[in-house]
Amino acid sequence: MYATEVRQRALALLERGSSLRSVSLATRINRSTLREWRDHPEKARAASPRECPRCAEHPTLPEPAADYAYLLGLYLGDGCISAGGDGSKAVWRLRILCCDAWPGLIEECVRAMRAVRPASKVLTQQKQGCTEVTSYSKHWPCLFPQHGPGKKHTRKLELAPWQQVIVDHQPGHFARGLFHSDGYRGMNPVRRKSPDGERRYEYPRYLFTNESSDILRFCGQALDRLGVAWRLARPDVISVARRDAVARLDEFVGPKY
Numbered sequence: 001m002y003a004t005e006v007r008q009r010a011l012a013l014l015e016r017g018s019s020l021r022s023v024s025l026a027t028r029i030n031r032s033t034l035r036e037w038r039d040h041p042e043k044a045r046a047a048s049p050r051e052c053p054r055c056a057e058h059p060t061l062p063e064p065a066a067d068y069a070y071l072l073g074l075y076l077g078d079g080c081i082s083a084g085g086d087g088s089k090a091v092w093r094l095r096i097l098c099c100d101a102w103p104g105l106i107e108e109c110v111r112a113m114r115a116v117r118p119a120s121k122v123l124t125q126q127k128q129g130c131t132e133v134t135s136y137s138k139h140w141p142c143l144f145p146q147h148g149p150g151k152k153h154t155r156k157l158e159l160a161p162w163q164q165v166i167v168d169h170q171p172g173h174f175a176r177g178l179f180h181s182d183g184y185r186g187m188n189p190v191r192r193k194s195p196d197g198e199r200r201y202e203y204p205r206y207l208f209t210n211e212s213s214d215i216l217r218f219c220g221q222a223l224d225r226l227g228v229a230w231r232l233a234r235p236d237v238i239s240v241a242r243r244d245a246v247a248r249l250d251e252f253v254g255p256k257y
């Protein structure tokens with residue numbers, strides 16, 4: 001497997017019309033491999049599972065984009081990155097706490113972590129009322145530059161421009177991650193006085209709670225993009241309660257998972 005930069009350079013030369021022979025001489029890649037790349041450039045562009053799309057010489061977007069957007073939502077909602085191992089290899093540990101209230105979330109979190117960093121092992125550990133999903137990689141801080149000292153809500157958070165591109169294209173997966181980690185969908189009971197006594201009814205609504213006003217802003221922007229009406233129920237709580245808005249968000253999050 002050749003490094004991304006080597007592959008990209010060879011591909012650029014081939015696309016400019018250089019012969020297999022001259023590219024082979026320039027890059028020391030054998031001609032049959034170059035022929036394969038010339039005929040199937042998508043094979044040359046695919047990153048190897050160990051490579052990081054962000055610290056490559058020519059950074060690309062993490063893939064698959066939908067899994068990345070979901071994982072970003074989970075990470076911002078309830079994830080953390082800390083130094084892993086003995087520190088000598090500069091390995092980082094990504095941890096996401098999956099509350100047992102969303103059955104199936106654990107599997108989806110494991111699957112998304114594996115998809116984004118295929119070479120890194122994913123471990124799960126049962127804790128009181130929740131399961132911790134963990135993966136070690138040197139590159140978690142590259143993929144989640146929101147990492148920094150202190151808790152997320154005590155820091156100013158911005159999405160990197162490349163993250164914004166992904167979130168703008170995948171607002172549903174991003175919102176799904178946020179609501180799976182820090183959200184809630186439940187029935188809101190309402191009592192109303194009526195001429196023939198008291199009427200009780202309930203309706204479904206979503207709440208997203210986070211102490212970081214920046215994360216609330218990211219959530220609100222994703223909901224806007226999905227066409228889901230929302231409001232701040234409290235300074236740290238986003239509420240989605242209108243019937244059509246709940247129905248729309250159900251397409252991406254859903255009542256039971």
Ligand SMILES: [Zn+2]
Binds near residue numbers: 054143
């Ligand atoms: Zn990296």
